[in-house]
Amino acid sequence: MNLVESGAYSYRDDLVTSKLITPGYPLIVTFFASLFDEFSSAYFAVIGFQILISTLVVLLTYLLSLRLMHKNAACVTAVAVAISPHLIISSSYFLTETSHSFFVLLGLWLLVVAIEKKLLRVALLAGVVFGYAALIRPAVLLFPIAALIVFWWKYRTEVRPNLLLAFLFTTSLMWLPWQIWEAESKESNSRAVFLLGAYPDMTYESPRMRGYAYREDPEFQAMRESWSKTCEVLGERISEDPLAYIGWYLIGKPVTLWSASMVQGQGGPFIYPITSSAYDNPGLYSLTLFLMMNLHGLLFFAAVLVIGYEVLRMVFTNHKPDLVLALVILFALYHTGVHTVLAPLPRYSTPYYPFLFMLAIYGCAGAFEKIRRVAHE
Numbered sequence: 001m002n003l004v005e006s007g008a009y010s011y012r013d014d015l016v017t018s019k020l021i022t023p024g025y026p027l028i029v030t031f032f033a034s035l036f037d038e039f040s041s042a043y044f045a046v047i048g049f050q051i052l053i054s055t056l057v058v059l060l061t062y063l064l065s066l067r068l069m070h071k072n073a074a075c076v077t078a079v080a081v082a083i084s085p086h087l088i089i090s091s092s093y094f095l096t097e098t099s100h101s102f103f104v105l106l107g108l109w110l111l112v113v114a115i116e117k118k119l120l121r122v123a124l125l126a127g128v129v130f131g132y133a134a135l136i137r138p139a140v141l142l143f144p145i146a147a148l149i150v151f152w153w154k155y156r157t158e159v160r161p162n163l164l165l166a167f168l169f170t171t172s173l174m175w176l177p178w179q180i181w182e183a184e185s186k187e188s189n190s191r192a193v194f195l196l197g198a199y200p201d202m203t204y205e206s207p208r209m210r211g212y213a214y215r216e217d218p219e220f221q222a223m224r225e226s227w228s229k230t231c232e233v234l235g236e237r238i239s240e241d242p243l244a245y246i247g248w249y250l251i252g253k254p255v256t257l258w259s260a261s262m263v264q265g266q267g268g269p270f271i272y273p274i275t276s277s278a279y280d281n282p283g284l285y286s287l288t289l290f291l292m293m294n295l296h297g298l299l300f301f302a303a304v305l306v307i308g309y310e311v312l313r314m315v316f317t318n319h320k321p322d323l324v325l326a327l328v329i330l331f332a333l334y335h336t337g338v339h340t341v342l343a344p345l346p347r348y349s350t351p352y353y354p355f356l357f358m359l360a361i362y363g364c365a366g367a368f369e370k371i372r373r374v375a376h377e
Helices: 024-033 039-065 071-083 085-090 097-117 120-136 143-154 161-182 190-196 220-225 227-240 242-257 284-316 323-341 350-376
Strands: none
Touching: 024 039, 024 097, 024 120, 039 071, 039 085, 039 097, 039 350, 071 085, 071 284, 071 350, 085 097, 085 284, 085 350, 097 120, 097 161, 097 323, 097 350, 120 143, 120 161, 143 161, 143 323, 190 220, 190 227, 220 227, 227 242, 242 323, 284 323, 284 350, 323 350
């Protein structure tokens, strides 16, 4: 509201400019807030917009899935996204999940279309859209570089380099004004985000403080202010119990990141505390909640198997997976890698559940097809 009422880019009452929050989501909220005199009207407009684009996320998931699997499996994937309680609930929050998910999927779908049709203008548009996704959540900013490397490695004869360079160029161009404006700021929460993920199982001492370990760590503030202090303290802690840290970074963090239960928040698919929900009552909502929460672990395991199988084939053979499959696998690995270094909060993966479901159902559909063929033989 400060942007609308005073033109100040600040979340503080004293209107001191803050550069800790990238402008992607605030600009969406500001656009709707500028259309109404009352905040309640702007609130419902933002929520309505998020419901609309969350519906489009289902469509984009279906369109991408059709390039990987037959129509029935693509429909199952789209239905999984449509009934996902995490994606439904996040669209009712003033949070970045829904808008970020939409712009990431739209950007990648446009990139796929550009590559398939060899359309430079669409590749440029894909970069603009994906660049806006980075302005909502900066963690995806370097993904185009990772895509460029993998495409050069495996798809240099199938994909025109100018399309990928155009995608990278406009993604960077969208980010550049913010980077220039932010460059003079000394504000940074990078150490805090890194430290939040540096506690095995996100716990310091008390399990009840899981996700909030920094609140009971006497060294946290000193580490937050200095990288040298961070290295010193973490070095001592790792040397005391190296296996705990190895297990946490190699297995614990990825599993936590893709977990169905929120670490910070009310738990389950809920982030903010709520007094009541449609999921509390017997019926379709509670059934889908039970179904998706209990299937989540199996879907994650199936997706990991697909990723492992395809990556091993790519590394040790001349295998080239379908372009969409390669993009989805690369994005899942990129996201997991980034948050293996940073904080592995499960809500950070919510926008990418369409990719998780896509990989899992692709693997299940492929397995069923092989079983069917063997049975017929």
